[in-house]
Amino acid sequence: MGRLAPLVAVSSTAFVVALSALASGCKKPIVYKPEPAFSGAKASLPAVPKLPPPSAFKNGANWTVYGLQHQLNSPRHSTEVNGKPVTVAGYVVKVYEPVEPAGKEGCIYPHKKHTPTAKEPNPKGVDCSFIAKEVEPPHFYIADSKDEKNPAKMIKVMGYFCSYIQLYFAIDWYKTHDPDKVKDPKDRDGELFTDNLCSTQVPNTFLGEPKVGAKVTISGQFGSKYEEGSGGRAVSPFGIVDVTSFKKGKIDLDSPADLVKQEMKDP
Numbered sequence: 001m002g003r004l005a006p007l008v009a010v011s012s013t014a015f016v017v018a019l020s021a022l023a024s025g026c027k028k029p030i031v032y033k034p035e036p037a038f039s040g041a042k043a044s045l046p047a048v049p050k051l052p053p054p055s056a057f058k059n060g061a062n063w064t065v066y067g068l069q070h071q072l073n074s075p076r077h078s079t080e081v082n083g084k085p086v087t088v089a090g091y092v093v094k095v096y097e098p099v100e101p102a103g104k105e106g107c108i109y110p111h112k113k114h115t116p117t118a119k120e121p122n123p124k125g126v127d128c129s130f131i132a133k134e135v136e137p138p139h140f141y142i143a144d145s146k147d148e149k150n151p152a153k154m155i156k157v158m159g160y161f162c163s164y165i166q167l168y169f170a171i172d173w174y175k176t177h178d179p180d181k182v183k184d185p186k187d188r189d190g191e192l193f194t195d196n197l198c199s200t201q202v203p204n205t206f207l208g209e210p211k212v213g214a215k216v217t218i219s220g221q222f223g224s225k226y227e228e229g230s231g232g233r234a235v236s237p238f239g240i241v242d243v244t245s246f247k248k249g250k251i252d253l254d255s256p257a258d259l260v261k262q263e264m265k266d267p
Contacts, residue, residue: 062089065144065155065239068222072239085249086222088241090142092214092258093154098135098164104128108135110168110264121165136234137162138209146213156236157218158226159244160209160251171208171262210251214258220249
């Protein structure tokens with residue numbers, strides 16, 4: 001009886017091995033069956049976007065309008081230009097020209113009948129309060145192309161004058177003075193450059209406003225907001241260059257002929 005258990009165990013093992021061998025002998029091998037190529041409609045995928053070349057952002061040391069707008073609206077790069085001093089080159093595509101209502105002559109533009117003074121820039125007896133709500137400070141727009149019509153591709157330029165009367169003050173003064181010899185703003189005849197509409201100092205590097213189509217290079221503080229004392233406030237998602245907020249701000253024209261000379265008007 002003692003030798004019976006090992007014999008039973010050996011017989012069971014042999015049975016399992018034999019059964020496994022039988023099962024493996026009955027399994028058919030996998031045979032590769034070629035399938036025809038897919039003949040249905042092909043997937044329509046968008047083209048891989050091309051990155052703009054470096055020249056689209058800057059032309060030498062100067063920013064392009066596209067470059068500034070791209071950085072301003074980029075979460076990653078906005079802090080590089082927003083509220084920072086920049087120099088941008090472009091073409092003047094639009095100049096803001098407010099219309100003076102009838103009976104309000106002398107409120108916006110100086111007239112021979114109502115010659116403004118630094119102490120009293122508006123004509124006596126005329127209500128000019130509409131200016132604060134209806135008239136913006138002098139400004140113009142620049143773009144990378146001369147014939148640009150899309151406002152989203154334009155940058156607003158402000159701060160070179162706070163009012164049109166202030167602009168005329170500057171023109172009259174520069175007729176008899178050399179701006180390069182004026183070192184101290186106090187030497188500019190007191191309040192000659194500062195009317196009661198604005199407390200901004202007029203830059204001595206620019207006189208008047210440029211013509212549409214003029215090529216300009218502008219230095220100033222760039223951002224989406226403009227605020228200069230009581231001279232006006234503005235917001236633009238496309239960007240604003242404030243010439244006066246940056247001490248070295250200026251507007252350079254390619255040609256003196258691109259400047260519009262301002263003269264006092266007849267009422």
